Amino acid sequence: MSAAAPANTRPEISAEVRTLPARYYTDPAWFDRELESIFCDMWLAAGRTEEIQATGSYFQRQVGNARVIVVRDESGAVSAFHNVCRHRGTLLCREPEGRFKGSIQCPYHAWTYGLDGRLTSAPHMEKVVRFRPADFPLQRVATAVWAGHIFINLSPDPSPFSEHLAGLDQRFHPWRMQELVRVERRRYELHANWKLIIQNYSECVHCPNAHPQLSRFQHYLSGVNEPPQATWLGGFMELRPEVRTLSLAEDHDRGCFVHLSETDRRRVYYYAILPNMLLNLHPDYMVTYTLWPRAADFTQVVCEWHFHPSQIRQPGFDASGAIEFWDVTNRQDWELSDLAQLGIASRGYQPGPFSNREELLHAFDRWLLARVPEEPSLYAPDGSD
Secondary structure, eight states: OOOOOOOOOSOOOOTTOBOOOTHHHHOHHHHHHHIIIIITTSOEEEEEGGGGOSTTEEEEEEETTEEEEEEEOTTSOEEEEESOOTTTOOOSOOSSEEEOSSSEEOTTTOOEEOTTSOEEEOTTOTTSTTOOGGGOOOOEEEEEEETTEEEEEOOSSOOOHHHHHTTHHHHTGGGOGGGOEEEEEEEEEESSOHHHHHHHHTOOTTHHHHOHHHHHHSOTTOOEEOOOOSSEEEEEEEOOTTOOSSOSOSSOOOOOOTTOOTTGGGEEEEEEETTTEEEEEOSSOEEEEEEEEEETTEEEEEEEEEEOHHHHTSTTOOOHHHHHHHHHHHHHHHHHHHHHHHHHTSTTOOOOBOOTTOHHHHHHHHHHHHHSOOOGGGSOTTSOO
16 A cells, blocks of 8 residues: 555656636537537447347437437347438437337337338328338438447448547457446436546546545556547556455455456556547456536436456355445546536636646547637647637
C-alpha cells in the first residue's frame, strides 16, 4: 500500500493548451451537430448478443431522433432496422425489448415485415399501380458483432468495422468476451454532457480525492496510456501487489480468466471505444458502459457486469463485491460529472490548462473538433478560447 509513486515520465505539455469553451458542453445546437457528425456516423455499442438469443427476440435503442430495432432473424444473424413503418411512418413497436412471433407488424394498417426486413404483406395495396412490396423493406441499419458486443451504425456508408476496432479485437482476444454472461445491469441518469463522462473515465488524477476504495487497490499514478487512436482511447492500471481484483468482498476466489497472461492478471484495462462504450477488463470479470446522450446536459448510462459461466457455476458464486465496488465508484464519478457540468455552465467558467497526465483528454478534445464541423474562428489552434 505504501509503495513509492511511479515517476512522472510523460511528456511535458504547454499551459496554453486549454479545456474546451463552455458552449461545447452547453449549447443545444452544438450538441445536435455532435449527434449528426458522431453518433449518426460512427459505430455505436448497442448491447450483447445474449440479449437476443432466440429467433425474433429484439431490443430497441434510441440515437438522437432515430429509433432502432435490433433483432435476431430467422438465419440466426443479428439485424437492425429503423423502427418506422414504410407505409405512413408509424412506430412499429413500443416495448424496449421483447420477441416478435415470426414477423414485425405495424399496429396501424397491418403492413407486415419479415425478420429480415422484407415487406411480406401490405393490405389494400392491390390496386396501386406499380406498387411492388420489394421496393418497401424496412430501412436497414448496419450491424457488426465483436466478441459478443453488438454495434450499430446509422450512416448510409459506414466505415469498415475492422477500422473502428483498430486492433482491439486482437489485443483483447484472451478475455474471450463472447463467452461471458451478464449477471447485473444498472442504469444511471446523469445531468452531464456525455463528453465529461468520457473525460472523467480517461484520467485518474482525481482518484485520491474521489475514490478511496479504488485507491486502496490501484495506485492512481500506475496508469499507462496507449497513444490515442481515431476510434478509441485507453490504457491500464496495475493492481497493488496484495490485490487480486477490484471487489468490496474480502473472501472471493473466482480465479482469473484462464487464457490471460501473468502480466494481464495483474492489470485492469480501461478503454473508451468512441463514442459511447467504456470497457473495463479485469482479471476475472468485465464491466461495460454504454452512453446515450439525450441533451447537452443529460446522458443515460447503462452499466453491466459480466462473468464466465464456469465462475457462475461455482458453489457459492457471489458477484456482489465486484458489483458494489463499481456501483460505489460509478456514483462517485457521476457526482463529479454533474458538478463539472454545473461549473462549466456557470458564468465564472474559463478554459483551464491540462496536466500532462491528462493527455487522453486533450486528444479527445482534438478528436471531437476534427469530427464536428465548426467555424475555425470559434476555437483557436492552441486550444484557447
